[in-house]
Amino acid sequence: MHRLQSFAFASHIETSSAAVSRAVHQRLRNRDFGPLSMSLIPAPVNELETVLPTPSNLTPSGDQYVNYLGLTPKQRFNSLFEGVSVAFLGSMFAYFISFVVGQFLATILGVIFLFWPILSPEFKAYQRNWELVGGRELIDVWMDDEDDGFWSGLDDDKRGLYGAYYVAHVEDVCVVDDVRASADEEYELEDFDGYTMENDELESVTGLPWKLRIRLSDGEGRGMQVHSRLSEDYLDIEPGMNAVGVLLSTNRDFGKLSGMTDFCIFDEVDGSCVAWVGDYPYVDKDAFLRTLRKNGVADSLIAKNVADTEEPQTDELNEYIDVR
Known part of the structure; x- marks a missing residue:
């Protein structure tokens, strides 16, 4: 639970370069979003450097x-x-x-x-x-060989880390006592009303705290299951809320992930931040929210209202990316 162990997109997930198409690149550069129509949005290096640790700036917040x-x-x-x-x-x-x-x-x-x-x-x-x-530099998804002669002849997966905003909605949220727990062993989050990390009964007995299990899904068939230690800050999370985090990959098409950050959970009505889900706060929270407002993603979340306009496309629990 305390480390990012592995990532592998399920077979049904499309990993074509359409997810990071030139049209999206241009819209991101122009900062002119309508209702958000893409759920994997390329992130420019200049934005990533303001919200994430980089090889040149690893100083803890x-x-x-x-x-x-x-x-x-x-x-x-x-x-x-x-x-x-x-x-x-x-x-x-x-x-x-x-x-x-x-x-x-x-x-x-x-x-x-x-x-x-x-x-x-x-x-x-x-x-x-x-x-x-891992000491790797952040690079722009839309950078071609002709953009910089340095990349000529260098394999795509050895150039560095590409970054993208993963925009999804909360499909389900529950509590488990172990990250390997099956669906039959899940507890409703509502049952933990009044819970605090300081008074975790499971931790006092077993030494291991309760874990939040949150399932994220988007309109393009991608699903992700994330675990984090349960916190009183998570009690207001509900299905249908929007979530935004940063995914990192050595592949331009994000077919395989190399890392991910904590997720910001937004209210689906007013777009306010409800909670930050993750076992470690990689993201500079204030800078991240300012960036999302500046590039138009935050406003687009309200305009789109993912939970009301799209039906989740994944049904099987084992079709999710499992992040522990």
């Missing part, structure tokens, strides 16, 4: 730091206990090693270990940001 510092008192205690333990043992290690490497290097190590409770969440978030891009 405040939300990312807090994610590893701990969201509940229990998590913060465990994080502090781990940090203090490392600080104590590290300081002792630095003292004894000073007789071998000298006072100067030992002092530097001692200072690092001493501040480890503060530095640890920063280092962990930095590593998580690096894992999203």
Whole structure:
């Protein structure tokens, strides 16, 4: 659940280049959207760089730091206990090693270990940001060989990461005790009214918290199933709401995914942000919302009203991308 493990589009999903057609590229560049007619919209590099970690900017945001510092008192205690333990043992290690490497290097190590409770969440978030891009540069989907001679002769899947906004609607939302749980083992989200992460009964008994299971679908046959630790912030999510996230792929047609971000869930009526779903806050939330308003995607969500105008095209649960 805590790592992005694998992606594979189901066989019924169309992966032709129509999903990233030139017409969409031109509309995105012109920032002139009507009712949103595409659900996989190419994202320019200049927009992705403002909302995502990049190889040149992996510095954790405040939300990312807090994610590893701990969201509940229990998590913060465990994080502090781990940090203090490392600080104590590290300081002792630095003292004894000073007789071998000298006072100067030992002092530097001692200072690092001493501040480890503060530095640890920063280092962990930095590593998580690096894992999203893996040192690969972000590139524009519509870039052709003639646009930049650098790409000539280089395989498409070795050029870097293409990015696109995945726009969908919430087809179903429920709660499970394990990401491998079948449909028969799902619980209605309404049954968890009053739930808080701090008072998770399942976690207090088994050590593992409840998980949110959300199924996303669009009008082109793509489906995605996402799991995340249940939070009180998710209790207002309902089927029919809109969702927008960023997908990353080494393929121009997005036939295989290399990464994805957390999803912003929008109210289907007024377009307000209801919740952010994901096990890690990759996206700069304020910058992401500003970008969606600027490029017209946010306004188009209200105009389209996906839940009322389109019927989901996938019926089988095993036809979804399973993200754990």
